[in-house]
Amino acid sequence: MDGARMHAQLVSSHVRKDEKKGATDNGPEKDERINVDEPLWDQESYIGRWKHFAFITDCRTIFYNEERLCEAKKLCEDYKAGKEPTGTTKKDVIWAKKLRDSAFHPDNGQLTNVIGRMSFQLPGCLFLTAGMLAYYKYARRIYYNFNYTPSSGQVRKERISAVRTARGIVGWQVINQGFNAIVNYSNRNARDEDQTDENGIATAFLVATAAGSVAALTFRKMMSYRGDLMKRWTPFVAVAAANMVNLPIMRQNEIKHGIEVGPKESEKSIMKSKLAALKGISECVVTRIVMAAPGMMLVPVIVNILKPYCFYQMRPRLEVPLQTALCGLFLSFMIPTALAIYPQRNSMHVWMMKLCDEEYDKYQELTGGTPNRVYYNKGL
Template identity: 35%
Template sequence: MALDANANKLRINIDEPRWDQSTYWGRAKHFFVTTNPLNLLCTSKELERAREIVTKYRKGEDVPGLTDDELWNAKQVYDSAFHPDTGEKMVLIGRMSAQVPMNMTITGCMMTFYKTTKAVVFWQWFNQSFNAVVNYSNRSGDSPISVQQLGTSYVLATSGALATALSLNSLVKRAPPLIGRFVPFAAVAAANCINIPMMRSKELREGIPVTDENGNRLGVSANAANEGIFQVVLSRIGMAVPGMVFPPIVMDRLERRGVLSRYPMLGAPLQVIMCGICLTFATPMCCALFPQKSSIAVSQLEPEIQVNLAFLGTTAMHFT
């Protein structure tokens, strides 16, 4: 059925996800679409067509013959390439749809070339440089991150990853080979624990808005910011677990059986492929672990906010 732009009751709110975000699988469906690498293959003409449809629909203009599915497909293509706040086309590797192909390549190489100092330095630096591009491309248009903050986060995250990787490599020299293969994961986890809080340090200092169930803003809370950032760190580390735990176990067994010594060129491609398979599922499923609008009990908020809300009888609040 074609959409009638003049019938308000039939209009779709395309500024909200297509699926119910109060359920895990609803969020997972949303992120499977958002991180779909096939969106990288869209031509400039297809991207502009998607932008035209989304722009017209938001303005209430009629798009003749447009169906529900076509509208959602256009919105998904639009979201895959254009910044949600500014509307600018993002650099290719900074898009969410580039996360799986880029991370599978970087992760696979980090786990292949982890024994020499030069290789560790290069791939950890490369990984954090990619993260910096993603952070810059997806920065908030309402509350932009300064170049200084981005630079500080980049330097500290890179330093933390390198310090973790190099120090652990020296400690596990006499440990079983499998232990050494997990060093890149430890470095990535350490970098996430530094990078994300640094990127959102302003929120930790000043707090984030909290609202009631009707969306009415009721205050600003640093405690809610702390909770939200913890959830982001946890989901980011969770994304890395399958791709950085399963492949090392497989590669260790292949090494013990002499497969890698007979076919040394097999190492990097095999790890990249395994990482790709893991990340295809782990990325959207870990993004969906926590709702974008999470709840927090009033008892967990700052005392001054609790006092202000006591007379309202509110027991839970929400934050983004």
């Protein structure tokens, strides 16, 4: 919980700082009304995006029930219409915006599953990362059972732990990819709900889970004899490979039908682009890998550094709590850090459409080639 507390303190400090100053470099003036439909910070800068994602991924918001979340959404709508209750303060509106932005999908306004919210990333990823790191430590320990048969006088040696190890790895990957599937679906580009196919979603989940399990077992075998540290990096390699499969499969409708692209100054759509969908999904894959990298790669290094010390060797039970605490610290910082790499509404130069002649010709026909850059919602 140290990571969760640190994350909450970081977000709260930013909000208090803005309220004391009355206006940040990118926030609203003291007497200016807040635009509840836009981020509080400038999304053109990395720092502004970091503050925004730290704001909406605050894990404290997952403890609010549906009734409270709906009240927050209604307050934002009333405030936008200038009909907020008397006595409503700026702090009330900011907190209501935090609850709404963290729980409701920005495209269709529907309440998302609590497990699929970005505000659940810290506890969810903390459980998965710590669990996989702790389990994979023992992934190559193999034991044998010797059975003596009196009639034949032979001793038969049975390998008894290999199957259990494989089952454990597959089990963790099933949990991990199931979690990722929920997150990926909850944070898709949902402007075209008519494309949603429940059978397709179920199929995508099964394929992604199978792919993640195969990747985990394959990389485990490749790295099993390359030293203890390399074995401890197996979860990261497996998670990275699985994310490359999971995200595109779960968001395959976007690739098949394209996502809306439009000019910077307007939400109005010009056309749908499959290239923009591929670019947006690729950016999300990079984000997820960067998010997982420090916790899954640096924690094993730190543990290996501590191994020679007597204090650590005499207290083996400290390993799991230590790994969990370190994962929490890394994740509390890396979740907004990774999400802020790309703007939520990112852009693509028109020349990229030349990779697909049909899209490029359609864009030229609709716009005459201007503007030369189009914008799209990449999802999370």
